[in-house]
Amino acid sequence: xxxxxxxxxxxxxxxxxxxxxxxxxxxxxxxxxxxxxxxxxxxxxxxxxxxxxxxxxxxxxxxxxxxxxxxxxxxxxxxxxxxxxxxxxxxxxxxxxxxxxxxxxxxxxxxxxxxxxxxxxxxxxxxxxxxxxxxxxxxxxxxxxxxxxxxxxxxxxxxxxxxxxxxxxxxxxxxxxxxxxxxxxxxxxxxxxxxxxxxxxxxxxxxxxxxxxxxxxxxxxxxxxxxxxxxxxxxxxxxxxxxxxxxxxxxxxxxxxxxxxxxxxxxxxxxxxxxxxxxxxxxxxxxxxxxxxxxxxxxxxxxxxxxxxxxxxxxxxxxxxxxxxxxxxxxxxxxxxxxxxxxxxxxxxxxxxxxxxxxxxxxxxxxxxxxxxxxxxxxxxxxxxxxxxxxxxxxxxxxxxxxxxxxxxxxxxxxxxxxxxxxxxxxxxxxxxxxxxxxxxxxxxxxxxxxxxxxxxxxxxxxxxxxxxxxxxxxxxx
Numbered sequence: 001x002x003x004x005x006x007x008x009x010x011x012x013x014x015x016x017x018x019x020x021x022x023x024x025x026x027x028x029x030x031x032x033x034x035x036x037x038x039x040x041x042x043x044x045x046x047x048x049x050x051x052x053x054x055x056x057x058x059x060x061x062x063x064x065x066x067x068x069x070x071x072x073x074x075x076x077x078x079x080x081x082x083x084x085x086x087x088x089x090x091x092x093x094x095x096x097x098x099x100x101x102x103x104x105x106x107x108x109x110x111x112x113x114x115x116x117x118x119x120x121x122x123x124x125x126x127x128x129x130x131x132x133x134x135x136x137x138x139x140x141x142x143x144x145x146x147x148x149x150x151x152x153x154x155x156x157x158x159x160x161x162x163x164x165x166x167x168x169x170x171x172x173x174x175x176x177x178x179x180x181x182x183x184x185x186x187x188x189x190x191x192x193x194x195x196x197x198x199x200x201x202x203x204x205x206x207x208x209x210x211x212x213x214x215x216x217x218x219x220x221x222x223x224x225x226x227x228x229x230x231x232x233x234x235x236x237x238x239x240x241x242x243x244x245x246x247x248x249x250x251x252x253x254x255x256x257x258x259x260x261x262x263x264x265x266x267x268x269x270x271x272x273x274x275x276x277x278x279x280x281x282x283x284x285x286x287x288x289x290x291x292x293x294x295x296x297x298x299x300x301x302x303x304x305x306x307x308x309x310x311x312x313x314x315x316x317x318x319x320x321x322x323x324x325x326x327x328x329x330x331x332x333x334x335x336x337x338x339x340x341x342x343x344x345x346x347x348x349x350x351x352x353x354x355x356x357x358x359x360x361x362x363x364x365x366x367x368x369x370x371x372x373x374x375x376x377x378x379x380x381x382x383x384x385x386x387x388x389x390x391x392x393x394x395x396x397x398x399x400x401x402x403x404x405x406x407x408x409x410x411x412x413x414x415x416x417x418x419x420x421x422x423x424x425x426x427x428x429x430x431x432x433x434x435x436x437x438x439x440x441x442x443x444x445x446x447x448x449x450x451x452x453x454x455x456x457x458x459x460x461x462x463x464x465x466x467x468x469x470x471x472x473x474x475x476x477x478x
Contacts, residue, residue, distance in 0.1 A: 024448065025339070029349065032345075032349040033065070036352075036354075041064075042357040043354060078345050081348055083348070087341070089297050089298060091337055093297050094150070095330050095333050096304045096308070097333075099326040099328075099329030099333070103312035103325045104315075107316040107322070109271055109273075112266055112269025113272050132173040133173040133174075134218065136175075137177045137218055137221065140178040140425075141187075143188070143284065144185070149178045150439060151300065151304075152174055153443050157174075161248060167245055167445075168446060169229065171440055172228070175440040181425075183217070183424070184213050184214045188421070191424055195420045196417050199401045199417065200413060209418075209473065210418070217465070241446055244444055244445035275307060309322060312326075336435075340435045343433045343434070347389045356389070359385070373474050373475075376474050380419045383419060384427060386423075387423055387431060388427070388431050426459070
């Protein structure tokens with residue numbers, strides 16, 4: 001039987017989305033360059049052991065703005081900065097991920113797997129949405145997974161499409177749910193545990209308050225998810241990913257990957273299921289084992305590259321076919337490299353232009369002499385501001401918690417950790433400087449501005465709830 005390969009890439013970016021997001025990030029990059037000529041320059045002190053002393057701010061009036069050539073070449077130079085290795089790993093992860101999922105799609109494994117799950121939940125579609133969203137919510141809250149969940153988005157999106165909904169629900173159940181779990185964290189090692197360790201807090205103390213937040217925020221997520229489901233059931237044409245989904249359905253009809261050989265298709269499905277199951281186990285083990293935690297993405301790259309090609313070859317019996325499919329998947333992911341480079345460039349410009357310490361120092365001065373509630377809200381705003389420019393949770397934890405550990409804020413250590421967690425989580429699915437958000441949206445062909453417009457009320461309610469929990473936490477002495 002002859003294998004047939006779809007010309008449509010499973011992970012791709014529409015021209016409209018590419019140009020809109022690129023234009024937005026270029027504007028933000030230009031603004032950041034201009035700010036280096038306006039905002040006073042400064043730097044933090046250095047301790048005897050060589051680490052940064054965030055309590056000492058040194059103004060540097062002798063420094064000028066960032067050289068224009070560095071601002072223009074920032075998307076390239078950022079790969080040679082201190083964040084370069086992380087960005088290279090994220091880019092490689094995305095490329096390998098895209099290529100391997102293209103292989104799994106072309107050999108029929110994804111279709112077979114989705115058919116099996118969809119058949120089991122054919123009469124319980126809403127239950128499936130709740131279970132999937134809660135699973136990803138827990139991944140973020142307990143294990144601190146986020147970037148890694150891009151590996152599961154194509155499957156979840158295809159599953160939602162197969163049971164009669166759309167790909168956008170797949171995005172909500174996976175990426176949005178995981179981002180929300182990141183903010184409503186219980187034992188997230190990259191926010192709760194790391195921030196607690198830096199500031200000397202007991203992460204298990206008063207954990208009941210965090211569980212209250214955990215369940216309330218999951219309820220808000222479900223309200224948003226099912227309000228969209230209700231609208232979709234009433235009017236299927238209102239789908240935000242109608243164009244993407246129509247292409248997916250048409251490609252499936254026109255290119256029967258496994259022909260009439262049902263047995264071969266089922267074999268591909270089993271191979272795909274085992275491949276993804278082991279990938280999920282690898283993610284969980286890496287998140288739970290401290291020694292492996294910092295190498296999760298590297299391990300996934302190696303696993304997907306080696307075992308993805310082997311699994312694809314075992315499913316179709318042709319390494320040549322798998323190779324062509326793999327290259328097609330790589331091509332589909334190329335535009336997202338631009339998103340990664342531009343979003344990371346903004347932090348690079350701020351650091352090179354020596355204005356990030358000034359911004360942090362000026363805002364920190366505002367917390368002195370105010371009530372506990374005001375101080376808590378100001379600190380929350382500090383984290384939100386830093387989140388726009390620094391997407392790395394670890395980097396912000398070291399910067400923010402290292403600073404707060406030395407400052408008399410009048411707040412408990414647990415409250416400071418909560419403020420940091422609130423500021424670091426939800427913004428990962430709002431700000432355009434989050435590469436994971438941009439890549440996730442591109443996978444379902446939804447442009448950033450549409451996402452923000454359609455989710456504005458949801459995030460407004462989320463913001464009000466966060467403010468409410470902050471005030472409640474201060475009042476009850478959390």
